[in-house]
Amino acid sequence: MARNKDLPSKLRRGKKINQSRALPSWIILKSGGKVRSSPYTRREWRNTKLKKD
Numbered sequence: 001m002a003r004n005k006d007l008p009s010k011l012r013r014g015k016k017i018n019q020s021r022a023l024p025s026w027i028i029l030k031s032g033g034k035v036r037s038s039p040y041t042r043r044e045w046r047n048t049k050l051k052k053d
Contacts, residue, residue, distance in 0.1 A: 012050060016043060 005013075019040040028036060 016050060019043070 019038070020043045021038070022042070023035070023038055
């Protein structure tokens with residue numbers, strides 16, 4: 001992978017990083033523990049690759 005990345009690629013990567021964050025604890029408390037995971041799965045950068053589009 002090149003060191004210098006184009007802007008669309010950076011934006012896609014940034015969005016996926018934000019989606020991969022853990023849920024805030026107040027959401028788990030508010031839902032009584034029913035909601036424990038994000039609708040987007042936790043993505044590990046080595047294992048799940050992004051589309052090249």
